[in-house]
Amino acid sequence: MIRLLVLILALSAPAALAQDERIVLGLSETRVAITADFQGSQIMIYGAVQRYSPEPEGNLGVIVTVSGPPTQVMVRKKERRLGIWINREKVRIGRAPSFYAVATSGPLDEVLSATDNLRYKITIPRAIRAIGISAQAENAPSFVEALERIRTREDRYVMAEGMVRVTGGTLFRTDVQLPANLIEGDYDVQVFLTRDGHVVDVFEDSIGVQKAGVERFIHALAHEQPLIYGLLSLVMAVAAGWGASAAFRFVR
Amino acid sequence: MNGPMQLYLPIAEVSVNIFLLLGLGGIVGFMSGMFGVGGGFLITPLLFFIGIPPAVAVATGANQVVASSVSGVLAQLKRKTVDFRMGLVLLAGGMAGSAFGVAVFARLNTLGQVDLFVQLAYVLFLGLVGALMLQESVRALRRARRPDAPVKRARQHGWAHKMPFKMKFRASGLYISVIPPLLVGAFVGFLAAIMGVGGGFIMVPAMIYLLGMPTKIVIGTSLFQIIFVTAFTTVMHAVTSQTVDMALAFLLIVGGVVGAQIGARIGVRLRAEQLRILLSLLVLAVCGKIAADLLIRPNELYSLTVGVLP
Numbered sequence: 001m002i003r004l005l006v007l008i009l010a011l012s013a014p015a016a017l018a019q020d021e022r023i024v025l026g027l028s029e030t031r032v033a034i035t036a037d038f039q040g041s042q043i044m045i046y047g048a049v050q051r052y053s054p055e056p057e058g059n060l061g062v063i064v065t066v067s068g069p070p071t072q073v074m075v076r077k078k079e080r081r082l083g084i085w086i087n088r089e090k091v092r093i094g095r096a097p098s099f100y101a102v103a104t105s106g107p108l109d110e111v112l113s114a115t116d117n118l119r120y121k122i123t124i125p126r127a128i129r130a131i132g133i134s135a136q137a138e139n140a141p142s143f144v145e146a147l148e149r150i151r152t153r154e155d156r157y158v159m160a161e162g163m164v165r166v167t168g169g170t171l172f173r174t175d176v177q178l179p180a181n182l183i184e185g186d187y188d189v190q191v192f193l194t195r196d197g198h199v200v201d202v203f204e205d206s207i208g209v210q211k212a213g214v215e216r217f218i219h220a221l222a223h224e225q226p227l228i229y230g231l232l233s234l235v236m237a238v239a240a241g242w243g244a245s246a247a248f249r250f251v252r
Numbered sequence: 253m254n255g256p257m258q259l260y261l262p263i264a265e266v267s268v269n270i271f272l273l274l275g276l277g278g279i280v281g282f283m284s285g286m287f288g289v290g291g292g293f294l295i296t297p298l299l300f301f302i303g304i305p306p307a308v309a310v311a312t313g314a315n316q317v318v319a320s321s322v323s324g325v326l327a328q329l330k331r332k333t334v335d336f337r338m339g340l341v342l343l344a345g346g347m348a349g350s351a352f353g354v355a356v357f358a359r360l361n362t363l364g365q366v367d368l369f370v371q372l373a374y375v376l377f378l379g380l381v382g383a384l385m386l387q388e389s390v391r392a393l394r395r396a397r398r399p400d401a402p403v404k405r406a407r408q409h410g411w412a413h414k415m416p417f418k419m420k421f422r423a424s425g426l427y428i429s430v431i432p433p434l435l436v437g438a439f440v441g442f443l444a445a446i447m448g449v450g451g452g453f454i455m456v457p458a459m460i461y462l463l464g465m466p467t468k469i470v471i472g473t474s475l476f477q478i479i480f481v482t483a484f485t486t487v488m489h490a491v492t493s494q495t496v497d498m499a500l501a502f503l504l505i506v507g508g509v510v511g512a513q514i515g516a517r518i519g520v521r522l523r524a525e526q527l528r529i530l531l532s533l534l535v536l537a538v539c540g541k542i543a544a545d546l547l548i549r550p551n552e553l554y555s556l557t558v559g560v561l562p
Contacts, residue, residue, distance in 0.1 A: 036499070038260040039267060074557040084546045086368045087555070098558070146554035180258060180267035211262065214499075218262040222494045230490030233315050233498050234483050237505060241322025244509035248327075251513070 020053040023191050023203040030205070032178065032187075033212035040180040043207060046173035049193060055169060058195035061104065061111030062164045062172045063122060065192075066207070068099030068156075069185030070129075075143040091136045091143035095129040098183050100157050103174040105164040113197035120192060120199060124148055124157050155179045182209055263497035264308045270503060272302060277316070277507025284320045284508070285515025286522075287531045292317045292449030292482075293378065294538060295504065306367060308497050310357075310447070311489035315501040317450040317482040320508055321475045327516075328472030335423035335469050339476040341430050342455075345437025346444070346481040353445025354488050371542050373447055378539035381453050382532045384461075389528035396525060424465045424473075432463060441481050445488070450478035453535060 028044035045064050073096045079088040102123060104111050112122060121127055125148060133140040151157040156179065164174040178187070186206045193201040211219050222229045257270040276298050280291035292313050299309035328334050360366040417430045436458045440451035455474040459465045465473070490496040519527060 034260055036259055039258050071558050076555050076557065078550060078553045078555070080549070084368075085548075085550055085553075087365060143554065146552075147556060150552065150554065150556055180260065181265065183265055215260060215262040218498055222263055222490070222496070222498075226491045226494055227487070229494075229498070230487035230496060233486055233490060233496050233501060234318060236498065236502065237315055237319035237483075237486075238322050240502075240505045240509060241319040241324075242326065244319075244323040244512065245326035247509075248323075248513055248516075 020051055020056060021193060021195075021200055022050045023193050023201050024048045024050050025189075025191055025203050025205060027189065027205060027207065030207055032182070032207060032209045034182060034184070034209065034215055035212050036214055038180060038182075038215075040182075041178045043176045043178060044173060045176060045189060045191070046171075047191060047203070048172070049170045051170075056195060058198075059106075059110065060166065060169060061106060061192075061194035061197065062166055063105070063111060063192040063194065064101075064103045064164055064174050064176070065122060065127075065188075065190045066099070066101045066176050066178075067097045067127065067188045067190070068209075069183060069187075070095045070097045072096075073147060075147050077137070077143065077146075089137040089143075091130075091133050091140050093128060093130045093133065093144065093147060096147060097127055098156065098185075099178070099187065100124055100127050100151075101160065101176045102158070103160040103163040103176065105166045105172065106162055108161055109197075111194050111197060112192075112199075116194070116197065116199045120190075120202070122192065124152075124159060154181070156181075178209075184210055259499065259503070261304075261497050261500050263495065264304050264312075264500060266303055266305075268302060268304075268500075273500065273503040274507035276302070277504035278511035278514075279507075280316075280504070281320065281508030281511025281513075282515035282518075283511075283531075283534070284324065285512035285517075286519040287515075287527060291320060291508070292444075292451075293374070293447070293453050293535070296447065296449060297374065297538060297542065299500075304497075304500070305495075306370070307361070307489075307493060307495045308500070310370075311486065311493070311495040312497045312501050312504070313449065314444065314482045314485040314489065315496050315498075316504045316508065318479060318486060319501075319505040320512065321450060321479045321482065323509070323512060325472060325475040325479060328475060331468075331472070332423075333468050334472035334476050335421055335465070336476070337419070338421045338424055338426075338433060338465070338469075339473045341419070341433045342437035342440075342473070342477040343480050345434035345439075346441030346477060347484060349438035349441025349443075350445045350481055350485050350488070351441075352438075353442040354485070354492065356442075357446050358492070368546075370447055371546055373443065375539055375543045375546065377443070377454055378535050378542070381457055382535035382539055384457060385528055385532035386536065389525045389532060393525040393529065396523075421465075424463075424469050426463070426465065428463065436462060437477065444478075444481050445485050450482050452478055 025047040032041050073093045074090055075093060076087040076090045078085045117123055117126055128144055130144045148157060164172055166172045186208055189205045189207060191203045192199050258267045259270050260267045280295045283294060284291040295316055296309050296313040300306055360369050418427060419430045420427050440455050443449060444451050452474050456470055459470045459474060460467060486496055
């Protein structure tokens with residue numbers, strides 16, 4: 001009996017996605033190199049909906065998310081004590097993406113149901129994993145809101161409703177702007193195809209962001225040979241100081 | 253916001269305008285050329301202000317001070333105004349203070365109070381030093397206007413003479429206990445590690461008023477020992493937290509070199525008292541700005557610290 005139930009569950013889980021419609025995806029770039037003059041990068045994400053049968057019923061929706069390497073984040077709140085503003089309460093958020101962009105083909109509540117949002121963790125508040133925070137401070141959810149607010153202001157979190165253009169019910173494209181202040185790592189691209197707010201297909205890809213050239217050399221040296229790096233910084237400073245003094249003498 | 257001359261900093265991981273950094277370095281170099289201070293007390297808060305992470309600002313500020321101090325000390329060596337013996341005694345204290353400061357910095361960092369501590373230290377020391385210097389230089393300026401007024405002599409026999417372990421400091425013309433210079437050195441080394449400064453703005457008045465050293469010897473000696481304390485601090489930060497940004501330091505130094513030359517030229521045209529009044533006003537202005545930040549309700553009450561995933 002139990003075995004049968006497991007079998008049914010195992011068959012029905014992929015069945016939810018085993019659809020007549022599939023996503024075919026292209027990225028304008030799969031590698032982003034952070035060079036010294038890096039000013040951010042625009043990634044074009046385009047694709048098509050492939051069908052083997054006539055177009056099914058229901059409103060088509062396309063949602064694209066790009067998610068940067070996640071980290072732990074400590075959110076602190078300032079309070080006035082003895083006339084000065086100091087950090088008091090803090091909440092540790094287990095996992096928050098360093099960059100997160102969501103683009104949709106229409107108003108969010110039309111293209112995505114609340115249950116599928118919960119299941120696939122699509123919108124910004126869902127992408128931030130904040131478990132067990134309520135014990136850490138009074139009104140802990142306000143700390144998560146602050147994280148979202150601050151990163152939205154820094155263009156690290158972007159919610160772009162209606163920015164995915166769908167042509168002829170099959171072709172779609174959107175542009176995602178990666179800001180200049182990127183950190184290295186794999187940026188996961190996820191594309192969700194929805195019908196009446198229910199996810200019918202998911203496609204995943206990733207963009208590798210890496211420092212290049214001098215940037216890469218300096219960063220690697222600083223982390224792999226910190227002592228040599230520190231001494232090299234000193235040599236540069238002493239040489240510059242000495243050079244300045246010599247140049248000054250020469251000019252006089 | 254993205255101008256044509258943005259530079260992505262490899263360690264700070266932010267993109268900043270090159271001319272902004274050259275300009276900041278230039279302003280600070282101008283000050284150091286004019287007043288003979290390292291300028292760390294200016295550069296670190298300015299780096300905070302343009303969005304460099306505090307830990308990177310403190311460590312890179314120390315690296316920049318190394319360059320400006322080397323440049324300054326070479327100029328002083330020509331005039332034979334460096335007391336090496338005094339410098340080494342201050343340095344011995346400075347190393348101990350710096351190591352202690354790096355440890356305290358790490359502890360405060362985990363408590364989340366490092367910003368507050370750094371800000372309070374800035375307000376306290378800048379306020380104290382600025383007020384003392386302003387009062388003293390205004391008095392000196394008045395005295396200069398009345399040439400017949402009695403000249404107040406520096407104290408010849410203060411508390412520094414009554415302690416044991418006396419030592420002769422020939423260049424400074426002093427015969428005093430080594431304890432006060434050791435303590436002064438340790439204190440400044442501690443501040444260097446915590447505030448990302450060389451400590452010249454505290455060291456110079458302490459040497460004049462506490463140790464009774466002649467003013468012409470003070471700047472060279474202070475710069476001499478600051479080179480080593482900030483070099484030590486730079487390497488410590490590079491090894492323990494990888495927060496020294498070489499590209500950032502390089503641009504600040506290049507700007508500083510140019511600024512220092514201009515500053516030194518303008519400096520020789522001004523009188524010593526006027527210079528000190530200007531420096532004290534500058535110190536008080538920085539102090540006032542930081543104090544205002546602590547007292548006025550911030551626009552954003554929340555702040556983020558990014559940690560690594562375990």
